Amino acid sequence: MNVSVVKEKGYLIKGLLVHSSSLAIRAALLIQRWYRQYVARLEMRRRCTWNIFQSIEYAGEQDQIKLYNFFGFLMDHFTPASSERNLISHIFRKNEICRDTEWERYFCYKSIEVSDSYIGPHLTFPMTFCGVSKLVEAFKHKQQLHARYVLQLLGETWRLLRILPNISHIAACHNKQITICGDLHGQLEDLLLIFYKNGLPSSEKPYVFNGDFVDRGKNSLEILLILFGFLLVYPNDVHLNRGNHEDHIVNLRYGFTKEVWGKYRVHGKTILKLLQKIFSWLPLATVIENKVLIMHGGISDTTDLNVIARVDRHKYVSALRPPKAPHHAANGSKTWTMTDRNGEAGGPVEGRRRVCSLTYRGSATAHRHELPRRSLNNAPLTSPLNWSVEEELKRRRRLAGFDQPYGELKKSDSDPESGEITDMDEWKQVIDLLWSDPMPQNGCIPNEVRGGGCYWGPDVTEEVLGRHNLQLLIRSHECKQDGYEFCHNRRVLTIFSASNYYEVGSNRGAYIRMGPDLVPHFIQYQASKTCRELTLRQSVGWTERSALRALREQLFVHKSDLISAFQEFDPNNKGMISLRHWASATERVLNLGLPWRVLRPQLISSTQDGMVDYHRTILIDGLFQISDNSILETMYKNHSNLETIFRIIDTDNSGLISFEEFRQTWKLLSSHLKTEISDKAIADLAESIDFNKDGSIDINEFMEAFRLVDISCSLPFHAQCKKSKGSLGIYTLKSIYRSWGEV
């Protein structure tokens, strides 16, 4: 800056004193000040919007881990005879001991015939560059690959991956540039855009794809087939790292499983099973020139590449299925805490609990977040820190409707010898690579927000890079506004390749080009044409509207808890509380760490003296009353959990679920949430649902009917039902209006 202010007298511009009587200068100053303020306010709004999306996204991930912890708990503590356990036991089946040859027979594509009416691409093997290019073109034109070729391609991929090492090593070549891409998340347009701008992979054009190819977007399978195709043709020049979404259990929730079933009704199950194996065989990291380390998530203070290079990576099928850990003998009251980081057993360690602890309050040597985050669906506001295991078991048993006595806790295995690397240590190494996020403060603490991996600080970066003699760490896993971002003194680089990830205009995607000098160069893009033409103001506004919609949805589904929290500030039941109390109560219930008073005008109206009528909001006027049909609210709140449970139960992928299975789902959910849902409530709900002749309902229809849709800002918030075959849709509207006082 070459201007400095001499108080009230004048300005020094390049050393010359100019009198402040110059009107034009004063005018310019004023306008500059005004404009900069405007831009800053926009930036703040953008960040706020971003954080709304991110909070909701990460809370969903954490939520799923909680759900699976719960299932794991059920699996461990109930007798094999219980039918409820059978519903979910198949996802916990141990890695089958079949030999690979038997699997090859199971995945055999040869018996699948390609009919003459098939108009998609025909593949020949071994794969050639021509073949893959043809595949890319076909997908560009929205064609679908025949199941036979899918299985064939996947089979070849599986065979290849099995001989690849855990960590790929690339030498930088003097005339070649390496391209590194981050998360794609099923967004085919972005991959096609990258290929368009950068060229297809080849020996002259090596690529590294850093995980999270699937879930959320609607072309996850096409992306996989393209990437695997290029891998087959150029196994030395195309490198794939596993991401946390290359995990069949995560896929159940985030859309990939649904996508495959939707596109391949007959062979979907086989395809998914083969993909499960392929994901577990994906390499874990890539190193360029022994200097640049690339992995999907990040590191922890215990990351050791030598250990990682030696693990049997295919044992770690899913982050949500850790290897069985030795139990310690039961000895009185236990706490559900994470093992103390210094190694001493802070209590008995339940294998699965290691993934994440909901009640982690251990001594962290690092500086902790000021406001610990919790899941959006966290029902109790206080955490049960010191429940004894026996109490917990009794309560859960009762809620789940089990009447058999449960088995004893398993006897402990002999403790591993100290100093030996255990399965759990290895597993932690793998999870840290795939799930961790960087943080600005020094230290290393468990990643409570995601529920897996850790948050690591700049000191850990220095230590780990130093220990391995590396200079740069490239990772993905987090969406960034500009597609990439440095941190930790430019020693850590995040690269994210899915543009418009949260919403149209939310962010650019980017990829890295790196030559032998190992200096990263960035190319940014945005897949949708329309958003490039938006001004900054418009694109902020667009994304903001979407985020606010998501936020209003959260307010809507949590209204019982919210009203209770508001009423604590309103002992005389006047229906009015101060703005400050409103903000504080809302934050306490939703725990999103958002500036509620800034957001207030979009969510609730206030009186002149700064009070709020908390029974009303601008947008859900008339519907904001305490519902007496709590099952509906539970349904909205647990939309994703419900769907996940349905899909697990629907083992034959029929998309249909029987009445009995439906009832069992609710029992499981109520047990997980530790709330009571009466049989009568479930029966009432089921009665109104149009079970078809065979007595089953369509999962998709059921879920669609309960999707919240915000019609417009000025209208009351409606739950809209899609046109469905039976009376399902009508039931939804009727019951909602009934329970909320409208006729």
Add this chain to the structure above:
Amino acid sequence: CEDGVHNVTLLRSINNMACVSPREIGTIIYSLGCFPTQADLHDIIAEVEEDHTGCIPLDKFLPAMTKVLLEHKFPPIPEDLLLQAFEVLDKQKKGYLEPEELTKHMTEEGELFTQEEMEEMLTALADHKNNYVYYKDLISQLTIDPDL
């Protein structure tokens, strides 16, 4: 203003940070409704910055910020004053400013805009068709809250 500080705390907690970077101080102060000059910002930063780690602890920043809010140190610019400012620059009283006119003033006088800032300003404020900046309409639109 307790409001404001509360907001800052929550916004900071979003990024799970116990500190702010000097670059962000301007954004924060502006978004709380204050209108400091660049020089004012430099003063505030100098006051709270202890070292050059780029990380100013919140417990240092918050009191300084609270003081700014309580003292109403950087009040907003009244609309009519802003209008006058534009009219001063619009010597021919056209009712609009041509992009070259505005660019000259913004990048050569006062607390100079960078080229990037200038380009952004024109994209945001100039009319789509003829590129003129119709300042009268803009002031009322953009002063209270940037709306759509």
